[in-house]
Amino acid sequence: MEGMKLPRPPLPVFSRRLHDARTATAIGRWLGLALVVCFVTGVISHYEQHPPAWLANSLPSRPSWGYRLSQGLHVASGIAAVPLLLAKLWTVYPRLFVWPPLRSVRHALERLSVAVLVATALLELFTGLLNAAQWYPWPFSFVPVHFALAWVLTGSLLLHVAVKAPEIRMHWRRGSPGTLSLPAEDAVDRRALLTAVGAAVGAVTVTTAGQSFTPLSRLDLLAPRHPDHGPQALPVNRTAVQAGVDARTVRDWRLRVDGPRPYELSLDELRELQQREVVLPIACVEGWSKSAHWTGVRIRDLLDRAGAPPGALIRVTSLERHGAYRVMVMPHTYARDPLTLLALRLNGEPLSFDHGHPARIIAPNRPGVLQTKWVARLEVL
Template structure:
């Protein structure tokens, strides 16, 4: 008589399938919202409304990435004995399957680790993060889809009600612990984008208070000349000229690619009153930053909420926030809200 084999609860295929399903959901959310963020930054079709759309999608991107970390670790813990089974390679298809798993694990760790460093604005590498992160994301999602396609018969079987009653409670305890750990990780960091969680998000890298500054004037080597003037098409304006024009006040968030966002009140001149119709090239006093200039699509340039802001929360802009004037537009990534604006040119 063949006796049943009882595996350790954490290494049961049912546990692996359930954790893998959760991980597939968080990876899927992270991938889709990452594509949206890439599109918003690279002139894909992107709407001006709702004004909080980018704030939400980028918040979901970062939060789902954070949630993926404990899920990935739990997934690896549940399968690691199989990674060292002998023989390591049984056939060519088996070798290809194990190779794809290795690619998936390596690419997943690259995405999650570099994503965390990016959220903390720490870049201990020489490559350009956005390009590498975007490229490897396609590798991750491709390897994940191949892995799911190969394993789907096993997933279907193992997601059925378990038959080993002696281990079912322990497996559920492991799954509950994994879910709880993931929830704690999300709540501990989600305050960067969910205002009502900020008081309990102990690991949030941005909090209530003054509007955060990612790039200071000193870091950008900004020197505002005393004879500064804004060039807008064929016209030129001094700061006094802009202050004398009709002023508009709007409440709009700054939503950064690192996931943090915060509302602020902006006052200034509508861009549509300074330039004609068409896409607008916005140039900064910054000389060599990666985002020293941006292109404002016509839909944004003509939107009544898009301002060349002169004030922040009722006070003149500080130098770090873009003095003498900066761009603020609805539903736009923070890196494209150009500071220290010196010219607007219709393209």
């Protein structure tokens, strides 16, 4: 009937003050920082892997460690955001039980925006964690969905901050005007809670960051990769068996270089060319990275021999039978960089099959998925 109030159902009562706005703000500012770092580095990673046409030939090849740093920060900040998000949700979940649940149209829209924010944050962070472990228990393609969700999460976060700005400002610092004083025992509990959250963030960061920050590699207990574990002391994501490459596949291997003056080279002929040695990291999108010594022929020398114009894009094709990165297009900024090699040796030894025998790409400031292994063809576009 019109004007009749809904009966209040039995709802839990929250008596402690740690579910207050001051605690939520204290945790929220660190969560916001982690999400901003994760978003910015994630956009960098996405455009490094899938550059739009207007950017494809302008990506920088220096600093050589740039992608290693940005992707390491991306994964580390995403992992650090998980305990922060859970703590933030714990501080505010009593608001789910307010009565009446919808007081006005504005209140309904505010609750809807918060629901979008929470759902998107949970989905974005936990799918990112599963991607770092290379486990994909969903039917959709991870990369485009993860990228789209990042924009939805960032937009809903900015909207939430704008709506809550007066309350955030009021509780940003201890003793801010409008902040209610707390009983002594609650102040102690808050400090204990914030200390515990900080310890949790520190623990998950220290025990995973070693997969890219090698001085912490001995503490790399929770990360899915250890930088020293793998063939030739370097991890791999995709093995030769997974790629369908073996001794029979490369028995009659020759490198084909297509350009104004096309030619082919056998492995022995490649070894007779001037060899260069560089120290460059393999930095993968899952967050792990490690530097290694690579020996091979400069890509620019191979392109010059084929008569390639200076600004041409280069298409690189792998021997692997299937895979999203079987064919890769390399901007001239990478192809012409003196550090970019068609590598034949790793740490003084011939490449193993898992590392791309007989030849692979190694380039500075480049995602690992674009350091094509088992190279069969270079094509000037």
